[in-house]
Amino acid sequence: MADKIHCIRKTLRLMPQEAEMLAKKAGESGMCEADYLRLLISQKPNDYPEVRELLKELINEVNRIGININQIVFNNNAGLYSKEDKTQLVAYMRKLNKKVNEAVVQIGNQ
Incomplete structure (x- = not known):
């Protein structure tokens, strides 16, 4: 341009x-x-600066949660998996779903 x-x-x-x-x-x-x-x-809505920033934050959050999930899976494979780990894993997955849903709602409102 x-x-x-x-x-x-x-x-x-x-x-x-x-x-x-x-x-x-x-x-x-x-x-x-x-x-x-x-x-x-x-531009398309996903090119807007606000949407790019929101997606960047979402990607960072997903990466952090993914690291924690990988650690729990590693412990499970090593036989160190506990009931608390399962509870924590479920909490991480809920947090991940919540973040993705928030992003979808915000992008839909743009």
């Missing part, structure tokens, strides 16, 4: 709170307002 010249000018009227929200979201994304609006009209 950097090679293209923006030659068509559009006038946009916003309510004060809308203008404030646009400025805030563009600033959080490190973009000027015009670039942020271009991103919104040209």
